[in-house]
Amino acid sequence: MTQPPPPPPNQPPQPPSPQPGYGYPPPPPPGPGYGYPGAQHNPYAQQPPAYGAQQPAGYGAPPPHPYAQPTQPLPGGQPGYGYPGQGQPPTVPMQPQPGPGGGRNRAALFIVVAAVAAIALIVGGGVWYARSSGDDGKTHGPVSSAGRTGGTGGGSGDTGGGGGKEKAPDDPAARMLFDVPLPRTDDTVVTSGSWLTDTVYAKSGIAEIVGYDPAEGTERWTVKLPGPVCSAAAHVNKDGLTAVVFQPRMPAKNSTAGCSQVAAIDLGAGKKLWTKSINSGDFPITFQNVTVAQNTVAVGSTDGGAAFDIGSGKVLWQPKPDDTCYDAGYGGGDRLVAVRKCGSYDNRKLQIQTIDPKSGKVISDYAMPDGVEYAAVVSTDPLVVAADVGDAAGDGSGVSDYFSLDAGTGKLLARIPAPGDTYGGRCDGISRIEGCKQVVAGGGRLYLPTEEHDGKGEYTKTNEIVAFDLRTGKPAGGRAEAGDGYTLSPLRMDGGSLLAYNAPPYNKGGQVVAVDGGTLKVTKLLENPATREVHEAETGLLPEYAEILFGKGRLYMSAVFAHKPSSVGTKEYLVMAFGTDG
Known part of the structure; x- marks a missing residue:
């Protein structure tokens, strides 16, 4: 990612970093103060903590029956984190490769060659609208949040704009509807997870x-948990149910109690439906990610994947002791997609499998190319996967290429190179399988932000959003411009249009805009106040690291972790909500 320009002389001193906790490094200090060029972006605010490194176990060929009746799993390990190396990404097109040994159904020897190291906490979360009538008397279909699986129901064919629920108001000027102060804590604590329904x-x-x-911000209900949330599902099913993974208790300072507890949450009733855990021998498995697909809650880990019925908590499948491959995690929504890993650490093979959410039966299978250690699911419908092939990204974004797949057959439709010095967006395929931010797929297109570059004004930066055809991999033509001093980040699809957040320059408020899927024409839907207090808080919740949700003309910005208060005195928020009067 490119860095913002240097501020002019007399820059205020940087505050000390907050105290770290629960295994996280300290959050970085805020960016430059309000009122001079260079303050428009704060790329260091609310950064996700680094992930712990573990040595993985070795694996042979795929197992015979990965989703048979539940049995006790064997422990596994987490590969190390990092994106070393430089290189040019491969070009399109690329022929699909068959899965090793015909997919999951081949027996082989299982040899454990390494020990398990400590497991770090993870950050996740997102939103889908539940299908229920809202205060405007209309029913809103499901939508996805910024940086989560985008492109709901658009498939990989239809292109063109229009048909969205979000309309431009007569006056896009917004006011703050409500705010929630950042909780006070002496440690860094995950607060990942936000969801928006009509109610x-x-x-x-x-x-x-x-x-x-x-609209008002009044508290309607509270679900208490024994420990902090580790990760949150990015989806809500048609009944308003979602899921989280959390720790069984509050951990001691600078430690973790393990992310072993899985729970379903009823967002309409405001209650926890059930809590489950899966043991590996005598110890509960720590899960790195969680998703919801239809009526299934699916969790992934280096020990393998497990799934539960979202209503009852019944175990649908879990890791087997003779598994020689494992499900590292899943992408959810209308479909369930597994990222399955086989082979030893120095000879990893990845498969992208569309599976039936209820039975676990494999519907389609695509083998990722050699040199791919990790993969992240950008979207399940259309099916798009991100990977850093051969560590070619070189910029820490975790992405060198996007793979557009046919979910029914597993056929590769297009491979789209995304050089890190050209395109923004980031994906964490190491533990957060749905951990892509600022990348959206839908309506037959993949939408990517360009890297920031110099704007027209002194010290200003700007960027654009570009689109690629998911069938051919070719650029769709044209670009949506952020405007001088602004930086666009894709949020989600709204019918045939893309919704995007426009991070502000130093003297303006942030915006939400609609980008027409056919013409890439930009329409302003909302603009935040430009007051100093609001601006400083808003630039601490930018989409690189925070959660950004927009629906029914309202914008919700929220922090993914709480930390020890800064000594600077800048007010920090867990949630900031904005809306127009139109």
């Missing part, structure tokens, strides 16, 4: 989930 905005706090009135 509630819900947000994770410290060992709790709170439901708020979407």
Whole structure:
């Protein structure tokens, strides 16, 4: 990622970093102060903590029956984190490769060659609209949040704009509807997870989930948890149910109690339906990610994947002791897609498998090319996967290429190179399988932000959003411009249009815009106040690291972790909500 320009002389001193906790490094200090060029972006605010490194176990060929009746798993390990190396990404097209040994159904020897090291906490979360009538008397279909699986129902064919629920108001000027102060803590605590339905905005706090009135911010319900949330599903099913992974208790300072507890949450009723865990021998498995697909909650880990019925908590499948491959995680929504890993650490093979959410039966299978250690699911419908092939990204984004796949056959439709010095967006395929931010797929297109570059004004930066055809991999033509001093980040699809957040320059408020899927014409839907206090808080919750949700003309920005208060005195928020009067 490119860096913002240097501020002019007399820059205020940087504050000390907050105290780290629960295994995280300290959050970085805020960016430059309000009122001079260079302050428009704060790329260091609310950064996700680094991930712990573990040595993985060795694996042979795929197992005979990966989703047979549940049995006890064997422990595994987490590969190390990092994106070393430089290089040019491969070009399109590329022929599909068959899965090793015909997919999951081949027996082989299982040899454990390494020990398990400590497991770090992870950050996740997102939103889907539940299908229920809202305060405008209309029913809103499901949508996805910024940086999560995008492109709901658009498939990989249809292109063109229009048909969205979000309309431009007569006056896009917004006011702050409500705010929630950042919880006070002496350590760094995950607060990942936010969801928006027609009746509630819900947000994770410290060992709790709170439901708020979407317009007024009044608390409607609170679900207490025994420990902090580790990761949160990016989807809500048609019944308003979602899921989280959390720690069984509040850990001691600078430690973790393990992310072993899985729970389903009813966002309408404001209650926890059930809590489950899966043991590996005598110890519970720590899960790195969680998703919801239809009526299934699926969790992934280096020990393998497990799934539960979202209503009852019944175990649908779990790791087997003779598995020689494992499900590192899943992408959810209308479909369930597994990222399955086989082979030893120095000879890893990855498969992208569309599976039936209820039975676990494999529907389609695509083998990722050699040199891919990790993969992230950008979208399940259309099916798009991101990977850093041969560590070619070189910029820490975790992406060198995007793979557009046919979910029914597993056929590769297009491979889209995304050089890190040209395109923005980031994906964490190491533990957060749905951990892509600022990347959206839908309506037959993949939408990517370009890297920031110099704007027209002194010290200003700007960028654009470009689109690629998911069938051919070719650029769709044209670009949506952010405007001088602004930086665009894709959020989600809205019918045939893309919704994007436009990070502001130093003297303006942030915006939400609609980008027409056919013409890439930009229409402003909302613009935040430009007051100093609001601006400083807003630039601490930019989409690189925070959670950004937009629906029914309202913008919700929220923090993914709480930390020790800064000594600077800048007010920090867990949630900031904005809306127009139109």
